[in-house]
Each structure stands twice: as structure tokens, then as C-alpha cells.
Amino acid sequence: MVVVIGGGCTGLGVAWDLILRGVPVTVVEARELGSGTSGRFHGLLHSGGRYAVTDPVSAKQCRQENEVLRRIAPSAVESVGGYFVSVDDGVESYMRDWIAGTQSAGIPVTEVSVETAIRRLPGLNPRVQRAFAVADAVLKGFELLDLLRVNGERRGVTILTETRVTQVQTVNGQVSGISVRTKDGERRIPCDAVVNAAGPWAGQVAQLFGERVQMELSSGLMLIYSNRMVPSVVNRLAPPGDGDIVVPHGRTVILGTTEVPQVDPEPPEPTRESAEYLQSLGQAMFPEMNRWRILRAFVGVRPLFEGNGVVPQSRVSRDFTVVDHGRQGGLQGAFSVMGGKWTTFRLMGERTADVVVEYLHQSSPSISAHTVLEPDAPREKHSASSTICECERVSEAQLLDQMAEPFDNWRTRTWFAMGPCQGTMCAHRAVSLRMQYTDVEGGLDELTNLRRERERGVRPVAWGTNARELALTEALSCQTLAEGVAHDHLR
Amino acid sequence: MTTCGDVIVVGRGPAGLLFSSLVAQNRGSVILVADAQGSFPLWGGQWDFCNYTDDGEHVLDPYQWWQQHPSAWDEVRDASTWTLRWQHLMTLWQEIGIPVPDRVPKLNRWMVTPLGQLRPTYWVANWHFVMERPGPLVFVDVPGLVDFRAEVVARVYTATTGQMAKTFRLAVPSGWRRDWHALNWAWFLDSKAGQDWLGQALRDQVRAGEEAVVFPQILGVDHCEEVLEVAQRVLGRPVAEVPLPPPAVGGIRIQRRWEYWLRRHGIQLVSARVTAANRHSVTLQDGRALAADAVVLATGGILGGGLEIQPSGSVRNTVTGAVIGTLGDQLLGAVGHRNWDESVPVIGRMIQGWNPDKRGNGGAMNLWTAHVAYQAFIGHTALAREN
Amino acid sequence: MWQAADACLKCTLCVTQCPVVSVNPDFAGPKALGPEWFRRHQAGTLETMAHVDDCTFCQLCEAACPVDVPVAHLIAAHKEGTIRSWRHRLRDEMLARPHRVAVFARFSTVPTLVRSVGAISQKTPLPRRHRESVGGLGPPLAKSQGRVALFRDCYSAGYDPGLLDMAQALLSLWGFEVVQLPRVASCCGAAAYAAGKPALARKTAESCRRELALGPQVSAWVTLNATCDGTLREEWPRYFGLSLDAPVLPFDEVALSASDEFWRRMHLVSASNVPLITHTTCRGKVARGDGHLTKLARRAGFSRVEPSVAACCGAAGSYAFKVEHEDTAQALAKPLALQSKRVKPQGFMTDSGTCAIHIEHVTQVQTRHPAYWLYRQYQRYLQEGSGQ
Numbered sequence A: 001m002v003v004v005i006g007g008g009c010t011g012l013g014v015a016w017d018l019i020l021r022g023v024p025v026t027v028v029e030a031r032e033l034g035s036g037t038s039g040r041f042h043g044l045l046h047s048g049g050r051y052a053v054t055d056p057v058s059a060k061q062c063r064q065e066n067e068v069l070r071r072i073a074p075s076a077v078e079s080v081g082g083y084f085v086s087v088d089d090g091v092e093s094y095m096r097d098w099i100a101g102t103q104s105a106g107i108p109v110t111e112v113s114v115e116t117a118i119r120r121l122p123g124l125n126p127r128v129q130r131a132f133a134v135a136d137a138v139l140k141g142f143e144l145l146d147l148l149r150v151n152g153e154r155r156g157v158t159i160l161t162e163t164r165v166t167q168v169q170t171v172n173g174q175v176s177g178i179s180v181r182t183k184d185g186e187r188r189i190p191c192d193a194v195v196n197a198a199g200p201w202a203g204q205v206a207q208l209f210g211e212r213v214q215m216e217l218s219s220g221l222m223l224i225y226s227n228r229m230v231p232s233v234v235n236r237l238a239p240p241g242d243g244d245i246v247v248p249h250g251r252t253v254i255l256g257t258t259e260v261p262q263v264d265p266e267p268p269e270p271t272r273e274s275a276e277y278l279q280s281l282g283q284a285m286f287p288e289m290n291r292w293r294i295l296r297a298f299v300g301v302r303p304l305f306e307g308n309g310v311v312p313q314s315r316v317s318r319d320f321t322v323v324d325h326g327r328q329g330g331l332q333g334a335f336s337v338m339g340g341k342w343t344t345f346r347l348m349g350e351r352t353a354d355v356v357v358e359y360l361h362q363s364s365p366s367i368s369a370h371t372v373l374e375p376d377a378p379r380e381k382h383s384a385s386s387t388i389c390e391c392e393r394v395s396e397a398q399l400l401d402q403m404a405e406p407f408d409n410w411r412t413r414t415w416f417a418m419g420p421c422q423g424t425m426c427a428h429r430a431v432s433l434r435m436q437y438t439d440v441e442g443g444l445d446e447l448t449n450l451r452r453e454r455e456r457g458v459r460p461v462a463w464g465t466n467a468r469e470l471a472l473t474e475a476l477s478c479q480t481l482a483e484g485v486a487h488d489h490l491r
Numbered sequence B: 001m002t003t004c005g006d007v008i009v010v011g012r013g014p015a016g017l018l019f020s021s022l023v024a025q026n027r028g029s030v031i032l033v034a035d036a037q038g039s040f041p042l043w044g045g046q047w048d049f050c051n052y053t054d055d056g057e058h059v060l061d062p063y064q065w066w067q068q069h070p071s072a073w074d075e076v077r078d079a080s081t082w083t084l085r086w087q088h089l090m091t092l093w094q095e096i097g098i099p100v101p102d103r104v105p106k107l108n109r110w111m112v113t114p115l116g117q118l119r120p121t122y123w124v125a126n127w128h129f130v131m132e133r134p135g136p137l138v139f140v141d142v143p144g145l146v147d148f149r150a151e152v153v154a155r156v157y158t159a160t161t162g163q164m165a166k167t168f169r170l171a172v173p174s175g176w177r178r179d180w181h182a183l184n185w186a187w188f189l190d191s192k193a194g195q196d197w198l199g200q201a202l203r204d205q206v207r208a209g210e211e212a213v214v215f216p217q218i219l220g221v222d223h224c225e226e227v228l229e230v231a232q233r234v235l236g237r238p239v240a241e242v243p244l245p246p247p248a249v250g251g252i253r254i255q256r257r258w259e260y261w262l263r264r265h266g267i268q269l270v271s272a273r274v275t276a277a278n279r280h281s282v283t284l285q286d287g288r289a290l291a292a293d294a295v296v297l298a299t300g301g302i303l304g305g306g307l308e309i310q311p312s313g314s315v316r317n318t319v320t321g322a323v324i325g326t327l328g329d330q331l332l333g334a335v336g337h338r339n340w341d342e343s344v345p346v347i348g349r350m351i352q353g354w355n356p357d358k359r360g361n362g363g364a365m366n367l368w369t370a371h372v373a374y375q376a377f378i379g380h381t382a383l384a385r386e387n
Numbered sequence C: 001m002w003q004a005a006d007a008c009l010k011c012t013l014c015v016t017q018c019p020v021v022s023v024n025p026d027f028a029g030p031k032a033l034g035p036e037w038f039r040r041h042q043a044g045t046l047e048t049m050a051h052v053d054d055c056t057f058c059q060l061c062e063a064a065c066p067v068d069v070p071v072a073h074l075i076a077a078h079k080e081g082t083i084r085s086w087r088h089r090l091r092d093e094m095l096a097r098p099h100r101v102a103v104f105a106r107f108s109t110v111p112t113l114v115r116s117v118g119a120i121s122q123k124t125p126l127p128r129r130h131r132e133s134v135g136g137l138g139p140p141l142a143k144s145q146g147r148v149a150l151f152r153d154c155y156s157a158g159y160d161p162g163l164l165d166m167a168q169a170l171l172s173l174w175g176f177e178v179v180q181l182p183r184v185a186s187c188c189g190a191a192a193y194a195a196g197k198p199a200l201a202r203k204t205a206e207s208c209r210r211e212l213a214l215g216p217q218v219s220a221w222v223t224l225n226a227t228c229d230g231t232l233r234e235e236w237p238r239y240f241g242l243s244l245d246a247p248v249l250p251f252d253e254v255a256l257s258a259s260d261e262f263w264r265r266m267h268l269v270s271a272s273n274v275p276l277i278t279h280t281t282c283r284g285k286v287a288r289g290d291g292h293l294t295k296l297a298r299r300a301g302f303s304r305v306e307p308s309v310a311a312c313c314g315a316a317g318s319y320a321f322k323v324e325h326e327d328t329a330q331a332l333a334k335p336l337a338l339q340s341k342r343v344k345p346q347g348f349m350t351d352s353g354t355c356a357i358h359i360e361h362v363t364q365v366q367t368r369h370p371a372y373w374l375y376r377q378y379q380r381y382l383q384e385g386s387g388q
């Protein structure tokens, strides 16, 4: 049995590829699925265009995986199309390289007229010089994670959430099991091999293998706007840099991103200065962006890895790396997969599984590129039920369906409190619904936590209308609802 | 009685309405300019005096608290001044037709929140449920009303007070829809048909007992006294309401009655955004100018729109354009002018140092600042007359 | 492109001020039908919601909104997507062009059969033509104030030409030189917008603008009808990119600035203690605010003036004429009927012709425009002997 550490896209991708090859797998996730970078990304299923000049291998992989994912996970991909628009002077030579790069990576590109671009992308900078359509799409991260979970579990993958790997046991220099900590205590899980797919935490997990892996982490800020102001992905046609992509996502659009080196795998709090900076960059593409209603800011950490410490086993591209620690003279049966993108998670899974099955002396080939991820059978619809979250139209029935989930999953599965009011009007409703099934204190604590979590993303972008929203939240939660008030002395 | 000169009030929230009333009561003429509805329909209309100390402890005796806590105004320590001002509010509301007891309370009382918790409050209309100390209660569950789950309210209430709480579920009238919010119920119950239906529906709930029956705030809008009277008669016990998040029916009742009273008193309501002002005139967004003896900004802070936060974090008065500071990590409700008498007098939530969210003193803030501005205003006009 | 269509705070203030919400429990309200619908629409959803047509386009929601969401205008765009029966479509096409209908001002005699086939309400009375002979009011009281245009709205032009003449007589008395424009029947576009036809509204407005351009240079545009007032001043520039070269002013505001001598004379009239209820129409409240009519009536010497308790009388342009809205329209007017019973006024003063018919119908009390009441009062003054 193989243990995969990390329940992000990479870990689930490895597990999925392995189970399809008949290898029993357990995924161990310290928090919830997607609580790492996989739940804090930009949502772009890359066409490859972005890397056409800087990383041709990666560009080609994106192009291929883009096609694969549309095939195997159509319900998690929204084919919105994308544009590369040049709004800057002096990028002619880059543009030439870009066109050549896309050609050699086989990325389909169609130039559209400036008028067409302006018509299709309301609010686009009228100074746009050229525009090219590509096959960018929206990747619905939480949905795809859920598909991987459902299909994996259906085929026998065990997924343990809120379970942190604390130790790796060895016998004769070979992996024999892991120790995990859950809220019920420590326990051991025997296994034949361990795959470290802990994203930004991969360095920490590698230490459990006795390895020193130097991650080159960097954080990226993203800004969410309340409405879907643009129907397609828009990339600034210039050497990749900060704030150069806008992605429509559900009923919103997301502007990203930045690149700030950092050491801690936990994402830092977004700041007002960085948010203001990012928005000003976005205005190069959409000059009126400062008048779009902003909702919140969030930060993800890129699990990049520059290969110091150990020599990579197979340097598949500059993008991601699979390390067989045993082959490096380290622990036998220990593997790490680092770097990558959401778009290429399946390929990462495949390449990692290749190495793992070899170690296990098996020879089954990967079939994940051809196996469709079947969505869960639609749940029985509850009859009429009240609306709890008006922004995202989440009904009481939908919330009841997911009631067994931990609180944060309950939110990301149903999407309540994620719309324009950020829970101002629905947080207490959802919590009081939940309190019918939980204890009173627990429910009130969850409400406080939810408010705090929402505020963290809203406060850095509390300006203009959005500041008024936050002021409304404060008034409502402090005055009308008097949340967080203690009254032990009343008894 | 003094007759005041003309005044322009910007903002029609509680502070603006109160200040306008002070002027109108003394036969001054008022032009009330606002670009939007004020905050009343967002809350239940309870006027808090002071609910919490710095450490978040409950305050039981707000008079005492104010006596011990000096503020920008020395007078604020004086209990008798407070009493006079609350008494003025009492008679004003009675005249307007907002039912209140004919004596101002000495202490804070407890109200129940939509989650069943308790919090202090001071000044409320008669429809608003308050108690001196927790006792057994009956909560009414209203189908489809997601802001108030009586079962949960009762459990939380019992868990926090140790008191018994029962519930019963209201039936639904024909034509009811699951997505009815509090205001839909209230408008329905406002009608004769609604009141008849309620009487019928409550007949099944008549049981022995004396506990007060607590409804979520849905019992009518303009005719809420009649609706309450029906409920009380049928149930044979005291009936009162818990205010809910918006649409907050209690605040709507007050807003409607108060604005109507002001219109009867001849005030002119101008709907427009003010983009510039000085002590004697305002400029509207469409370029028009209005002039008067005095201008007062009751523009409501960040939520009300009188203050605007820029991306950089600097805080700007939307009317005068003055930058008054930078947002730190304080609650947004704490942001405001340090003093009422800036280039143009500001009242209500425009003023720093009260912080209704953290302190629970929103009502006191409106009351005090409106009176301070009014005193200054009659001072000015008296002076102007002498000269 | 919309401005602030994405700004909604979900504060619900719009819902609390919507008159239709107060009488029609099936109406989802402005927040759901406006910004919430629009957000889904912008994300590609095509479906429309039930009862969106019940919105009167009074715009009170928009006036209440703290962040300037064009709530009512989003609802108008929402209405555009609803599917209606051919009868309703035909009727709506007609009602959206009130200036054409008004040309054949025999509307009030539409036979019952036609009404029912045409989905026209049987309960709501249709406009009938006022016939009044209007004379001058004597020499101006003030020195020349320059030339203003009196906006000849389609309703007054078709049904109440006398009102235009009264307003003109008063304006002349106050020292203005008056031209009535446009010369040919033409509509500002409000009716089409209210019916959920923004494109037709724009076309109508543009052609009206062209008509207005044919007139002479003026220093102000004076409107009699609050709906036209708001449309010309606020919607033309904001939604149609049309502008007039002089400010648009409602008649009652111009009246309030009449000379002291005028008001002195009005106070000399004996019959001035007739009880009067002033009803600022919904669109008047939105465009200008409330309380002007009360102030005007009091200044004109009506000592027993009471403001109306209703936010909107329910007429809302052609809304009340549509059979599917007649109940809502009646319900909206009910508070006025009750108030009228209580106060027993001799008249209502209101700033719209269509609202006047509706109020008159539900209260059985004469309901007229401020220009009418001022004109009549001043005429009394002249009759009672201006020598005082």
C-alpha cells in the first residue's frame, strides 16, 4: 500500500493514477482537501500560451493536459476561451517570439481584430493593439478535487482528512509505515511506500524522510471582483509578470497575481498596499477596473522547487520534479513530487506513479489520461426549501445535504457566504441551521470563525463600496446579532 | 419659543431625522437632503445608551458609566442632561406616534438576539421585547423565516440564561410563499385579512401559562399596534418582538412614521447627493446649490456614505472632501471626525469616539450629537439676529 | 455599459421602500429582480424571474439605494427577456408609445370588448380629455426673467391641453417668456422604459430630442409631469447619452421661486382653507424629493394641507391600464382612499396627469396638478377684486 501525503491536486492526482493501475493508496491530508494551494489558485486551465516564450516544455504540457482535462473532467472545466491582448508599447519582439513559441508548442492561436476583442471583452483598454484567441479555460478547482475524491474513493482510495503525518517509520532503510496525528490521537499506518505531495510543505515533509529539500516558495495575491465583468480569460501579452491575467470564475472575475518570495508555507495575510498595486496593474488591461466592485483578496503559495539539496531524479521540465529518494541514496520507498501547476496535476500524478510502480516492481501503465472522472450521481432534490444565501442562491436543502462536512468544506461545497455580501446576510442563517444539529457553543464559535475568515480577505480591499459592505457586516454582527458576547454571569 | 432660521440637513438616518425634528419643533424650516435612505430599515430601532465597557463587559447602569467616562464633551457626564434629552426623545416619539413608555428607563434592559443570545439595550418602542432579568419565554417559529429559528433561539436562550424556553410554530396563510421575508409577513399582517388570519392561527396556540410570547419582528408595519393587540388578546399574555437583520421591520416602522411627521411639519426632502458644502450652503451633484443659515452633516460615516475609504486607506469626507485620517486596524464603525464642529458640523455616525459597534452606544451618539449641534445652531442664529 | 450595477451591498434598503412589495406578496422585490438577477445574467444565465413585470418602474428602490445601483433600470432590462402573449405584446407596443395613443385622444371610449381582447384593465379608468378654457392672468408681476420652454408632455398634450395653458399663464405672470415644446406629439421615452423596452425608449427619446432641438434657445426646460422631469434630467444623460442645453426644472420648483407679490396676492383669497392632500408622485420623489408640493400649497394660502401617505398611487404611467396589474394598482392606491375618507379633502394636488386620473378614481376627489390649483387660486384673487 502507498501513502500519499497531501490532499491537494497533486496528491489526489498521484493517488488517482496509482489506483487506476491497481495499487492500493491512502491519501493523508492534514486539514481538508484543497486547504493548501489547490484551493487558493487563479482558476486558469492554461492553454500554454503564457509559457510559450519562457518555458516551452511547460507550454506544451499545458496544451496537452488542457485537452486531456476537457475530455476526462468536462464538468470541472468551463470552456470560456481566452485572449492575449497587447496593451503595451514596445512588446513587438516579445510578440514575435510568442507567436513562434505557440506555434512550436502546437498551441492553437487565432488573431482577432481589435474591434472584435473590444466587443467581446467589455471595458478592454481601447488602446489594445493586437489580440489573439487561445483555448484558455476555467478550471473549477473545488469541483475537480471533489471529482478526484469521489472517483478515487469509488475505486478504493482511502482518504484521511484532518490527519497529519508526523513521522515516517523505516525498517532497514526502507519505508514501513507512517505515524499520523488526528484529533483522536496518534496512530500508525503501515505502508510500502510514501509519496510526499505536500505542495509548499514538501520541504517539511521531506525532513521526515531525513532529507533536506530547499523549496523556493513564493506567494501570489489574487483579487476577486463581485460580478463576471468579462466573459473570457484575458492575458496581457507581455513577458509574464504581475497582475497580467483576469479569469472569470462563477459569477466573479479574479485578477492575479504577484510573486513574492517567502519561507513559510502558510500563505501570508494579504495587504492593502499589495492589493492596490495589483489592481493598478489590472487597469492596464481594463482601465475602469478600479470602479468594479471588489470583494476580497486571497493569497496562495507556489510550491516551487529549485533542486538544491538533492539531485532530481527526472527533471521533467523546469516546472515540476519527481524525486526518488532511495535512488539518491536516501530512504527507500520515499518519493517527493514538487512544483507544477493545477493544469498539469494529472501528468505529475502519472510521472510520479511511473516511478512508484517501478519501485514496487509492477508494470501497469498509466490510464488516467483516458479515464473519465464521473461526477457523483446527482442527489435527490429536496422539494421546496428556503434560500439561505441570496448572493449565491444556496438553499437550505443544499446546506442540509452537506451538513456532515466540516465547516469550511460545507462552505466551499455549497458556496454560501462567498458572494457579494461575503456572508453578511447569511452567515448567521447558515450557522443557526447547523446549530439544529450541533451544540450551541460550537455553533456560535463557528460563526465567529467564519466572520473572522471572511474579514481577513475583505479588509485589505476595504475601499469604496466594499468598505461599506464591511461596515454593514460589523454593524450587523456587533449590534443586531451581538455575536461573540459572553454572558455567563446571567445564569 | 425661539424661531430658528433655515437649515440644511444632509442625511436622513436617525441623526438627521432627530436634528431636523428639533428644528421643526421650533418652527424652523428644514431642507433635508439625502442621496439614499438612512439606516433605520437596517435595524430594529432600539437606541442603545452604553452597552459595554472597554473590556466588553456589560454595562447595567449607563448613566453611571457616562458619569465616570469623560469624553469630548464635558457635559456628557451630567446625568440630568442625559435624562432631559431622553425625555425629549420620548415626547417626540409619542408625538410622532411611535409607542414608548412615558418614563425613561433608569437602567439597561436585556433583549434577545435572532440567535437567542442576550444583549443590553436602553431605549425601545413598546413592540420591542425587553426584560429586566431573564425568565421563561415562548418563542414563535415562523415558517420560511431563515433569520429566526425558534428552536435554536430557545436552545441558545436556555443555554445562556438557564431559563426555560418553549416554542410553537405559526401556521401559514394562503398565498404564503417559502421565500417570504419578515417584511412580506409584516405587510400581510398589516391588512385586515392578515389580522383576521393571525387571530385564527393563534387560537390553536392558546395554552395555560404566563410567559411572554416572543415573535420575530413581523407583526405589521403601519398597523403594528393593531396586530400586536390581536396577538395579545388571543394569547392572553404579553407579546413582543425580536428585531431581525434587514429588512428590519421595527426600523421601517419608525422611519415611515418619523418621515411622515416631518413632512407634515413642512420639511422639504430633497433627493440628491451633496458634493460640496460650507457652513451656509451645499452643492448638489447636478450642480444646483442650496443655501441656508446653517448646514449640518448627518451623513452616517462609512456605512452611511459620508466617509469614503480610498484604496490607499485614507478616509475622506464625501461632502467636504476633507481627508480626515487613515484607516488603521480599528473597526470601521470607529472611523470618524474627531469633533462635531469641523468646517461643517457633523453629527451621528460621522463622529469618532462613540463606536456603536463596539460600545453599543449608537442611540446615545445620535441623541447627544444632534442636541449639541442644535444648541450650537440656535446659538448661532441668536447671534446672527443680534448683529 | 451600466455603472454601479455590481455595487450591491445586499442591504435590502431597496426592498424596504418598494411599494409593490407592500401589496403584492408574489413580487420578489428589487434586490432579487435587479442586481441579483443581473449578476447571474452577466454570468451567462438567460432565465428570467416570475412577476418581474409587476414592477411599476417607480424607481423608489433606486432612490433608496446607498450605492447607486441602477436597480429599477436593471429590472427594466430584466423585463426585456420575459415572454409575453401576443395580445400583451401588441398592447404593450401601443402603450409604450403614449404620444401616438394620445393623438387619438378618444382612448376613454374604448369599448369593453376591445379592452378585454387588448388586455386593458376594466377597473382602471382610461384618460379622458379635460376641457377648460384658459385665459391670461394679467400683466407680469416681475420684470422679464428670460425665455423658458414648457415641456409639452404627451399626456398633457393629448388629454389636458388646458393645463399647459394654465402653466404658461402662470409662468408669464412670473415674468417668463414661454414656448411650448415639442410642437408635435412626442414622448420622452419613459413609457417604453417602464414597459421593459429600453431600446424603444432610447429611440423614442432620441426622436423627442430632435423635436426639441427645433425650438428656440431657452434658459430652462420646465416640466409639468414628474416622470418626464426625471426622465429628461436624469435618464437622458445617464442612459441615452442625450443632453439638453439648459437645465430641466419641475414646475413646482419654479413656482416656489415666484415673487413675494404673487404669494401675497394668493393669501388674499378667501376660500383658501379648503383641505388639500398633496401627493408627490413616486417619480417626483425620486427625481426631486418630497415636501415641495406641501410647501407650495401652504405658500399659496391653502391652510389645511396634508401630505399623502402613499409612496406610489399605483398608476405608474400605463401600468394600471394593464389588466394583469389592476389589482396591484388598486391596492397601492388604497392608503390614499383611506386617507381621503379620513381627511375629506376638497382636492388632491399631484404632479402627474396619469396619477391624477387614478387618484380621482379611487378617492372620488378632484385631483389636479399644482399649476391648476395655483391658476385657480389666482383667478379667484382676480375675481374677488384685486384692489385689496
Ligand SMILES: Cc1cc2nc3c(=O)[nH]c(=O)nc-3n(C[C@H](O)[C@H](O)[C@H](O)COP(=O)(O)OP(=O)(O)OC[C@H]3O[C@@H](n4cnc5c(N)ncnc54)[C@H](O)[C@@H]3O)c2cc1C
Pocket (backbone or CB within 6 Å): A005, A006, A007, A008, A009, A010, A011, A028, A029, A030, A031, A032, A033, A034, A035, A036, A037, A038, A039, A040, A041, A042, A043, A044, A045, A046, A163, A164, A165, A166, A197, A198, A199, A200, A201, A205, A218, A219, A220, A221, A222, A256, A257, A299, A300, A301, A302, A303, A339, A340, A341, A342, A343, A344
Ligand atoms: C497564486 C497562485 C496562482 C496559481 N494559479 C494557477 C492557475 O491559474 N492555473 C494552474 O494550473 N496553476 C496555478 N497555480 C499553481 C497550482 O495552484 C499549484 O501548483 C497546485 O495547486 C499545487 O498543488 P499541490 O497539491 O501540490 O499543493 P497543495 O494544494 O498545497 O497541497 C498540499 C497539501 O498537503 C497538506 N500537508 C502539508 N503537510 C502535511 C502533513 N505533514 N501531513 C499531511 N498533509 C500535509 C496540506 O494541508 C495541503 O493540503 C497557482 C499557484 C499560486 C500560488
Ligand SMILES: Cc1cc2nc3c(=O)[nH]c(=O)nc-3n(C[C@H](O)[C@H](O)[C@H](O)COP(=O)(O)OP(=O)(O)OC[C@H]3O[C@@H](n4cnc5c(N)ncnc54)[C@H](O)[C@@H]3O)c2cc1C
Pocket (backbone or CB within 6 Å): A472, A475, A476, A479, A480, B010, B011, B012, B013, B014, B015, B016, B033, B034, B035, B036, B037, B038, B039, B040, B042, B043, B044, B046, B047, B048, B049, B272, B273, B274, B275, B298, B299, B300, B301, B303, B304, B305, B306, B307, B318, B319, B347, B348, B349, B350, B356, B357, B360, B361, B362, B363, B364, B365, B366, C066
Ligand atoms: C445593521 C445596523 C444595526 C444597528 N443596530 C443598532 C442598535 O442595536 N442600537 C443602536 O443604538 N443603533 C443601532 N444602529 C444604528 C447605528 O448605531 C447608528 O446610530 C446609525 O446608523 C447612525 O445613523 P446616522 O444618522 O449617523 O447615519 P445613517 O443612518 O447611515 O444615514 C446617513 C444618511 O446620509 C446620507 N448621505 C451620506 N452621504 C451623503 C452625501 N454625500 N450626500 C447626500 N446624502 C448623503 C445617506 O444617504 C443617508 O441618508 C444600527 C445600524 C445598523 C446599520
Ligand code: SF4
Pocket (backbone or CB within 6 Å): C017, C018, C019, C020, C021, C029, C030, C054, C055, C056, C057, C058, C059, C060, C061, C062, C071, C072, C075
Ligand atoms: S421600480 Fe418601484 S416597483 Fe419596481 S422594484 Fe423598484 S421600487 Fe419596486
Ligand code: SF4
Pocket (backbone or CB within 6 Å): C007, C008, C009, C010, C011, C012, C013, C014, C015, C030, C031, C034, C035, C061, C064, C065, C066, C067, C068, C069, C071
Ligand atoms: S440594490 Fe442597493 S439598496 Fe438594494 S440591496 Fe443592493 S445595495 Fe441595498
